Amino acid sequence: MYPAEFDYHRPESVSDAIKLLQENPEAKLLAGGHSLLPVMKLRLAQPSALVDISRISDLKGVREDGDTIVIGAMTTYSELMGSDVIKQKLPCLIDAADNVGDVQVRNMGTIGGACAHCDPASDFPAILLALESEIKSVGPNGERTQSSSEFFMDMFTPKLEPDEVVTEIRIPNVSNIAKATYIKFAHPASGYAIVGIGAVRTNDGNVQLSVTGSVPIAARLSAVESEISGKDLSDDNIKAAAEKATEGLDFVGDIHASDEYRAHLTKVYARRALESLK
Amino acid sequence: MKHEITVTVNGTKHTSEVDSRMLLVHYIRDVLNLTGTHVGCDTSQCGACTILFNGKAVKCCTMLAAQADGAEIMTIEGLAKNGDLHPIQEGFWEEHGLQCGFCTPGMIMASYDLLQRIPNPDEQQIRHNLEGNLCRCTGYQNIVKSVQFASKKMSGAPGDD
Numbered sequence: 381m382y383p384a385e386f387d388y389h390r391p392e393s394v395s396d397a398i399k400l401l402q403e404n405p406e407a408k409l410l411a412g413g414h415s416l417l418p419v420m421k422l423r424l425a426q427p428s429a430l431v432d433i434s435r436i437s438d439l440k441g442v443r444e445d446g447d448t449i450v451i452g453a454m455t456t457y458s459e460l461m462g463s464d465v466i467k468q469k470l471p472c473l474i475d476a477a478d479n480v481g482d483v484q485v486r487n488m489g490t491i492g493g494a495c496a497h498c499d500p501a502s503d504f505p506a507i508l509l510a511l512e513s514e515i516k517s518v519g520p521n522g523e524r525t526q527s528s529s530e531f532f533m534d535m536f537t538p539k540l541e542p543d544e545v546v547t548e549i550r551i552p553n554v555s556n557i558a559k560a561t562y563i564k565f566a567h568p569a570s571g572y573a574i575v576g577i578g579a580v581r582t583n584d585g586n587v588q589l590s591v592t593g594s595v596p597i598a599a600r601l602s603a604v605e606s607e608i609s610g611k612d613l614s615d616d617n618i619k620a621a622a623e624k625a626t627e628g629l630d631f632v633g634d635i636h637a638s639d640e641y642r643a644h645l646t647k648v649y650a651r652r653a654l655e656s657l658k
Numbered sequence: 659m660k661h662e663i664t665v666t667v668n669g670t671k672h673t674s675e676v677d678s679r680m681l682l683v684h685y686i687r688d689v690l691n692l693t694g695t696h697v698g699c700d701t702s703q704c705g706a707c708t709i710l711f712n713g714k715a716v717k718c719c720t721m722l723a724a725q726a727d728g729a730e731i732m733t734i735e736g737l738a739k740n741g742d743l744h745p746i747q748e749g750f751w752e753e754h755g756l757q758c759g760f761c762t763p764g765m766i767m768a769s770y771d772l773l774q775r776i777p778n779p780d781e782q783q784i785r786h787n788l789e790g791n792l793c794r795c796t797g798y799q800n801i802v803k804s805v806q807f808a809s810k811k812m813s814g815a816p817g818d819d
Contacts, residue, residue, distance in 0.1 A: 381700050387659040388678035388724045410725075417720050418701055430678070432725060458714065482790025483771060484705060487714040488721070570703075571789070 383420035387429040394518055394545050397433050401543040402520060404429040409545060411454060411493030414485050434490065439547055442466055447556075451549040453492020458483075460491060470551065472560035476507040476578070479564055481571055492546040495531065498538045498597060500632065501572035505532050505598035507562040509590035510578030513551045519544035535596045556582045561656045564593065565645055567636055574637050575645040577601075579653035585610050587657065589650060594631050594642035603627035604650055613658045622651035663727040667692065668736030676723040683707045685723035686733060694734035694763045698792075705791030708764035709733050715771035717764075717790070734763035737770070745811040746770055746804070755804030757795035765791045769805045778809055 387404070391397045401407055406428035408416060413434075419425045433439060439454035442463040449470060451460065457477040460466055466473050480486055480494075480503050494504045495515055508515075508528045515531040517524060519541050526539060533539045540546065557580055564576035573593030580588040587608045592598040601624075608621035625647045633639035659678045664671060667690060674689055686695050686709065695718065698706030702720040709718050710732040737744040746766050749755065756762045765788065772779060772787040779787065784805045785798070793801060 382681065383679045385659075386678055388661060388722065390724075390727075413722070413725070414702060414720055417722070421700070430722075434725070482705070483768060483787050484708055484715050484717045484790045485702070487711075487716050487771075 381421040383417070384423055384426040386420075386427055388432065389429060390432040390435065392436065394433070394436060394438065394547060397431050397436070397545055398518065398520055398543055400429070400431045401545075404431075405542065407431050409433055409496070411490040411496075412456060412485075412488035414481070414489050415493065415497045415499065433545065439492070444469075445550075447552065447554055449551045449554050451491050451551070453495070453546045453548060454490050455492075457481075457486035457489050457491070461486070469554050470511075470557075470560070472507060472511075472562055472578075472580075476503050476562035479503050479562065479566070479571075479573075479576075491549055495528075495549060496538050496540060496546050498532055498534070498536050499572075500535045500596055500598070501567075501574075501593045502598070503562065503564060503573055503576050503592065506573075506576045506590045506592035507560075507578035508549065508551075509598055509600055510562075510580045510588045511551050511557070511560065512553075512580075512588060513549055515546060516548040516550060517544045517546045523547070525550065529600060532597050532599075537597075553582075556584065558583045559657050561653060563649060563653050563656065565649060575642055575649050577646075577649045577653040579657055581613075581657040587613075587654070589625075589653065591625070591629070591646055591650070594637075594639075594646045595629050596632055599629060601625050601629075601646075601650060604654075608654060613654060618651055618654040622647050622654060625650035661724045661727070663723060665726045665729050665731055667731045668733060674723075678722070678724055680723040682709075682718040682721040682723045682726050685726070686718060686731070689723075692733050692735050696760055696763060698760065698764070703790075703792070704761070705764040705768060706761050708767040708791065710767055710770060713774070715768045715790075732767075732770075734766060737766065744770075746773070746808040748811065749804035749807035750801075753800050753803040753807050755796065755801045756793075761791060761793045761795075765793065765801060769808065772805070773809055773812060777813055779805070781806075 408427040410430040560580040576592040589601040603624035631639040696706040698704035707719040
């Protein structure tokens with residue numbers, strides 16, 4: 381299957397990429413391409429041009445900025461899994477990355493691409509929300525940093541202008557993380573999350589939980605958080621908190637799993653995620 | 659839109675003019691005539707098109723030839739040296755890791771990526787790392803054995819690439 385005709389550009393800098401996006405209003409950014417190229421091959425997307433930013437070195441790699449861990453948007457899942465900083469300080473991201481697609485997909489797929497794509501069944505939005513990450517982007521009017529809860533607006537809809545480029549994912553207050561995890565119930569064929577839960581316990585007793593897969597876009601489980609935060613992670617407290625996992629959320633259903641089933645699984649996986657924070 | 663790309667495939671440098679929308683798998687098969695890399699599902703699920711791209715396994719039905727400009731690629735044709743099968747190929751031969759053989763090139767390239775990272779994988783690691791490759795004949799049992807054969811053989815012969 382061939383995609384429809386398009387122009388291909390490989391700019392050397394983010395500012396050149398922004399210029400190309402402004403000159404070509406129907407253009408799309410190309411990162412790992414493992415979400416975009418399949419929909420182009422099916423002609424569900426027909427951008428006039430692709431702007432390949434995957435090799436811009438400023439957008440690659442993991443670094444520490446004080447107590448913040450900064451992931452370049454074009455860092456692939458497998459590069460993230462190989463990062464010593466991530467291994468030592470945020471191993472929950474390795475668990476999450478190891479859950480994405482398969483080896484070949486992880487060798488191409490990027491963290492920034494996953495964020496900008498806002499796939500409702502994507503794994504990373506959930507763990508990034510639970511970690512209270514920030515997403516930095518650059519556009520013609522300069523840069524801005526948004527919280528992940530602002531950024532993940534809706535299904536396939538990030539809070540991002542068409543001529544704006546995601547440059548960094550920033551995870552703040554890393555030393556305050558006592559324990560963090562990502563668990564999911566994967567669709568057995570596609571590997572996408574039917575339900576995925578990101579969970580973080582901080583040193584000052586807060587619990588941050590988020591869900592993906594069962595809802596239109598990854599979201600925090602605020603009712604669970606307020607029920608459990610500051611309390612012991614006893615079996616009874618966990619059970620009571622996990623029961624609130626469906627509060628305030630709309631669930632999605634499809635041929636693979638109904639909305640009722642996904643809502644049920646959200647409670648089950650919220651409980652399991654809380655248990656693993658003990 | 660046409661682009662000039664230069665890629666090194668199995669150690670040989672090629673310079674070609676390609677269309678923006680040409681997929682890498684079609685470049686490899688139809689321009690370079692290396693037809694060992696297969697097109698299976700054409701939707702990045704089955705892994706039959708797996709090659710090594712700058713040393714890492716990728717599904718080249720989901721890549722553009724233009725993205726490969728400057729890259730080092732290895733396909734299934736690059737594994738055997740002077741007529742001697744690579745230990746992974748030998749493993750698939752000895753352990754009956756294939757029946758129809760359609761998935762085999764991709765399966766072998768994904769196994770190559772695995773054994774580079776984890777030279778002595780256990781069964782669970784082999785199955786997890788080959789999740790991106792589908793085989794409709796073998797039930798995977800013999801593929802696991804094939805990779806174990808290769809792992810043993812390669813660890814006994816240090817320096818083997």
